[in-house]
Amino acid sequence: MSINQLDVLVADDHKLTRDMIGQVLSALDCRKVRFVADGADAFTEIIAAPPDLAIVDYHMPLDGLALLEKVRRAANSPDQSLPVIVMTSMTDLKRVMAFRDAGATEIVAKPFTAASMLSRVAAVIDSRRPFVRGGGFVGPCRRRRADPEYAGPLRRATDGGASRDADSSASRDVVDL
């Protein structure tokens, strides 16, 4: 099964939560799962060897949002388009929008179940979206469904006159707006 080829980085300052995620991922028999306790160590790991996917807690030293900012925008980020799943127990709309604006690929609400965690991992792989840079936004295209009437901020691959392949899931193109 090719799913076991995944290299996953998990960042959470709570050891038991890291263990819980590790147990869920172990059901997939992943090739490599790395664990760190804060955002700074996570970024160091990403620079040393970019994983296929990072699962990061919001609430930890150098929090998930700050880490996401570094991955997406820092000059020394080795992989700005790295898929990042942010875990949070703070699921109010304002916070969720902040995660999305920072370029989170997916968000998992805590407490999580095996199904909620694995469904987000599956979404990262199955629903790959083009990567967008522009209009102050760096991250995966925010448009999950086509909306010809959209007139909001430029965070979509089709905004601002940029062109891209019609089939967004077929390739993970990069769009500069």
Place this chain on the structure above:
Amino acid sequence: MSANAASQRREALFRRIAGSRGGAAAMLLDPAVLREAEAKLGALKPLVVAEMQAAIARIRALAGASAGADEIFAAAHDVRGMAGAYGFAASGTAAGAIRAYGEGRPDGFRPDWDLMRLLTQMLARTFEHPEAAEAAALASVCREALVKVMTREGREPPLGPL
């Protein structure tokens, strides 16, 4: 492996998985895989319960002494993360209320210790009796008290789930 090579490897891997029958969802959300993952998660329950118990005892002791607010908020955050996943939904809400009270607190913040003790009592009771019919009602009391105190302090109460 260079960053670029790693990115290309990832894209090839994702494309291969997504292109297989049913894609990643078929593999990851396969009932057998989910059963195994839930069982592995369940194996941690004794550890989680023990850690929650210790954390709640610590929170109670600190709140009783009107001291260590930062430590209380941090411990409540951890309890919140563990509770719901293991059948302590009401405790999760009570812990979430404590966590929410500390969220965005200004420098030099002096907590309302009556509220802290009330929330801590709710946390302890719902942890000790997670099956009790009153658990959900106790949790809703937490929100009411939290909203009242935060509003009085001129802070924005949480709008979403605790």
